[in-house]
Amino acid sequence: MGPIIKSTSERPPLPGTRNGWEEDELCGDSVQAAIERRLQEMPSRPKHPTIDHTQSQNEEDAVVERDIEILLEPEIAEVIEVIDLTTERAPRRPRTVTNPSRRNPSVTLPNQWLNSYTYNGMELRRGVTIEMLAIPRLRHASFLLIQLIIRTESGIVLRGLPLTRTRNLRGQLPRLRNEVALILEVDNDDFRPDDEQAAIEVPVTTVQKIRICHITNKVFPEHRFPGGIYDSVKDIEEKGVLVCRWKVRHLWGNAVKRVNKKPPCEFMVARINAEDVLKERFRASNSCLTNTWRGGKVRGGSFIPDEPDSARLTVNLETSGAQTGMFQDVWIPRKPxxxxxxxxxxxxxxxxxxxxxxxxxxxxxxxxxxxxxxxxxxxxxxxxxxxxxxxxxxxxxxxxxxxxxxxxxxxxxxxxxxxxxxxxxxxxxxxxxxxxxxxxxxxxxxxxxxxxxxxxxxxxxxxxxxxxxxxxxxxxxxxxxxxxxxxxxxxxxxxxxxxxxxxxxxxxxxxxxxxxxxxxxxxxxxxxTMPYRTVRQVLRKIPPDAVRHDKLHTPSKMKRLRLPRWDPDIPLARTITCSGGVGNYHYSGKRDFTLREYAVLQGFPANYQFQRxxxxxxxxxxxxxxxxxxxxxxxxxxxxxxxxxxxxEDELSDSEEEFDIDSDSDHGCSLGDDSEVEYVGGREIDRKTSDVEFIGGRTLHRKTSVVTINDSEFDDSMDIDATTQEAHSPELSIEKIQLIGYDSSSPIELD
CATH class of the missing domain: 3.40.50.150 (Vaccinia Virus protein VP39)
Structure with a gap:
């Protein structure tokens, strides 16, 4: 395995530098711990590995990889939501779906909320953090930041935000003693703030003890437990101050998917924001944090023509956060x-x-x-x-x-x-x-x-x-x-x-x-939203005369194929790969795509030049x-x-518009989806105005609704219905994975 490089620069020490056994969590998963330790502590080797980017992939290998990929993809769908956006699914048996009730509704009669409640000699109130029985489905969250105390007909209930030790996040955060993170499970169709919809309710009988927990956006190790006063790791775990600097957020498309244990569609591991910190002594201004890490920032961008680097950025770490915030709240013009x-x-x-x-x-x-x-x-x-x-x-x-x-x-x-x-x-x-x-x-x-x-x-x-x-x-x-x-x-x-x-x-x-x-x-x-971009739309970006001067677009020199033609008024069903993609070919069925066609289908401008x-x-x-x-x-x-x-005022805000690489405009003439104009070779014909057109010295005959176009130069002829264009994609051009769909009934297994 290749080396992981250890820093030897003379920059300021990184936040989160750890010293001593008491700061690192012991991992209960020996396999995971061994792998992470190996990744973090790999020794340097005199000869480092390099990657050969010049290897070629033959078509046979690509077919094998595609088939294996289809088999393995459902396992990925158990970890993160996978949506097939291109293929119609077979109709399912009708079933009744009941939307789950809204989480954490307002407290109404006969329930009532309390300012405080005494349980086993502990005074519980809003803002207090308690230790409780761990909840496995919430990353073994064992702490709760109380938001409400509710008296219900079945007893006292605590509503609040769950927290878990960072060691329970399976390596996504550094394992640091008594460092915890908020666990937020939210729905995309619920527009309430995260802290409202992500709250959970637990009976007061699950409370074990009150803990001191500091919520801060300051860097580690500020505000953590003092060293040297605890006799053992157990004492630290049971009595030491907890510090929350992070929140873990899982987003579902809607409440139905979350309740039915479908996988989330988005994940986030983020630091606590300054706005989330209620107590001033635990809050650091964003500007001071940024200054400490990277020396500040240049508002509007670091590149300023004709201005020396030294004049672009001035950092004053002694300026208060309030003063800096007031300064940055003032809108300023972008420099030319x-x-x-x-x-x-x-x-x-x-x-x-x-x-x-x-x-x-x-x-x-x-x-x-x-x-x-x-x-x-x-x-x-x-x-x-x-x-x-x-x-x-x-x-x-x-x-x-x-x-x-x-x-x-x-x-x-x-x-x-x-x-x-x-x-x-x-x-x-x-x-x-x-x-x-x-x-x-x-x-x-x-x-x-x-x-x-x-x-x-x-x-x-x-x-x-x-x-x-x-x-x-x-x-x-x-x-x-x-x-x-x-x-x-x-x-x-x-x-x-x-x-x-x-x-x-x-x-x-x-x-x-x-x-x-x-x-x-x-x-x-x-x-x-707009409709998906189609193959026909994108290929129209290629100028009609490209066949005469573009070396990457020579359809007449392509190997002749005899494959089913398919409808170009849909997106390309297959991914473009290093070899072009298994099953990808020109919609005429007569040839493969040219390299220029592959490039524009991949999103490159029509004049982008590739070198050997x-x-x-x-x-x-x-x-x-x-x-x-x-x-x-x-x-x-x-x-x-x-x-x-x-x-x-004299500068366009959207500087990208000077050359629009994703415009749907066409070369030669403006063609919409319903246009009666078609390109044939380097020329265009109008299918409405005449039954006979001369194309490259050849004659086009219209018989009923079927037009046979024979291009003498490129021989990419195909019979189409000139009125309805009812051509369909062959089964060959559709991914098998789109046909089998995904098993969305399997629960996500995060632990």
Whole structure:
């Protein structure tokens, strides 16, 4: 297994540095503890592993991987909600579904709430934390922060927020003695605050003792129990002060899914915000926390043309939090040309950088070691500092640097975590080591916000320890994180693609939410979505004359196929992979897609030039730029809102609009879904105005409703119904996984 790099920089000590046996929790899970210890304490080796990005994947291997992936995907669906958004399911037997009653309703007669209640000599009141019998389904929560004391017909009930020791979170947070976290289970269709809907009710008879618990947003080890006054670990556990700095939030689509034990659709492990801390002495201002971690921030973005770095940021740690807050509440104009800086790790051919740039970010730094991908990247991002080297070498070189980035994107290699990966590979050790290099990158570049894109396979139960260790790598540096599995069709992609997407924010920076879906299968008035992008819509981005000058678009030179034609007025049912994707081919059935067609279907602009070697692999590996643009446009607006920055009147706020990579406009003429104009080769014909058209010297004859188009240059002819276009996708072009669906009746097993 590859090395995990230990910091030797002379930066200020990291928050959460631990010393002594009394601060580390003992783990009850010996297997998990052994794995985490190995991940955290791996020795350095003289020769570090590298990943060969030039390997090719043949079609036969891709078929095998696809079949295995179909078999394993239901196990992932037991951990996180998986929604099939592209295929109609077989009708189910009608059944009556009763919506569960609303949790934690207002207290009404005959019940009544009490200001205090004495139980076994203990005075219970609002704001007091009690120790109770552990609740296994809530991560073994054994503490309750009392919100209400209610007298009911069946006895006294305590309503409040559950807390659990961080050791019960299966490695997602550092195991620190007497550190606890709030457990919040919330529903997307419940619009009450989290602390209202996530409260639980327990009978007063479960109370064991009163505990002192400090809720704070200050960094560890502030406010924890004093050392040297307890005789044993048992005394610390039973009598020591508890400190809550974190909250764990699980989100369900609705209450029915939660009650029926369906898996959550989103997860969050986040630091307590300053607004959540009621007592002043336990509260630190967000600006002071950010200053301590990364030296502050530049409102509106770190990139300011013609302004030296030293003049951009002034940090005064002696300024009070109130003064700083008042200053930052005042809206200021964005300086001309000012942008948030962006770094792209494992950048590949630049899919993420392309989307981020068109969302208004300044691409500052990028790293990859694949020759072909770097050749492509240099052509399109000359302003970026591209490092063509192994990530291990990059981290070692950058350690003396104090470069900080506003937003960081991470797309580590994902082959090892794929559900299709069932046998050992030559790059397994390197892939594991590279995944945990993400922690070093965050520690080194200290972004305000980071995003991570990864295969959903890492959520498979057999990779749980690795995934939790990944989350731990961010939370150990006080980064808040949220993650979910996203079908990229809902974010503007034109092909089926399930990905794990994670957003993180540094201490003192509020964690952004995920953007809402921009596309849906069947938009409803008022939901703000558009129909899924279809293959036909996206391919129309390619100019009609591209066949004459674009070397990546030569349909006449493609191998001739004899496959069923399919309807292009739907999204591409299969994921685009490094080899193009098993079962993907042109809707005419006559040939495969050209590389240009694959690129635009993957979300690249129609003029994006790919360089040798491995052009198709570059396309398949990319994070779709249209998706990245949507996500990063959302993040840019979030940062501008939090920074209180607005654009000048003479400067367009949405700087990404100067070149719209995800526009549905067409080249040559404007074509809608109901247009009567069709492209044939490099020309266009109108099917309404005439029964006879001359095309490239050939004649088109209209007989009843069927038109036979023979293109003499490309020989991609197909018989279609020119009036109704009733062509259908062959079964070959639909994922088997979409046909079998998911077993949503299985309960989630988090522990």
């Amino acid at each position: 040309g000012q942008q948030f800086t962006f770094a792209d790790m494992f950048c590949g051919a630049g899919g993420a950088s392309c989307g981020a740039r068109h969302a208004g970010f300044r691409v500052e730094l990028s790293v990859d070691n694949a020759p072909g991908a770097c050749n492509t990247y240099r052509v399109h991002f000359p302003e970026a500092d591209l490092r063509q080297q192994d990530m291990y070498d990059f981290i070692m070189e950058m350690r003396p640097s104090h470069l900080h980035i506003d937003v960081l994107h991470l797309s580590p290699p994902c082959q090892y975590w794929s559900p299709a990966h069932t046998t050992a590979g030559v790059n397994d050790e390197a892939n594991i080591a590279i995944l945990f290099a993400c922690h070093e990158l965050v520690k080194m570049l200290r972004p305000r916000i980071f995003t991570l894109e990864q295969t959903y396979g890492i959520l498979h139960p057999r990779f749980e320890y690795y995934f939790n260790a990944l989350v731990h790598g961010f939370t150990q540096y006080d980064y808040s994180v949220r993650w979910k599995m996203v079908n990229l069709l809902t974010w503007g992609a034109s092909s089926q693609r399930q990905r794990l997407v994670m957003i993180g924010s540094c201490i003192g920076e509020e964690l952004p939410p995920f953007p809402l879906a921009t596309h849906s299968k069947e938009p409803v008035d008022g939901d703000g 070697p491995g052009k198709k692999r570059q396309v398949g590996n990319a994070f779709p730029p249209t998706v990245v643009k949507m996500l990063y446009k959302h993040l840019r607006r979030w940062l501008e809102q939090k920074d209180r920055v607005y654009a000048n």
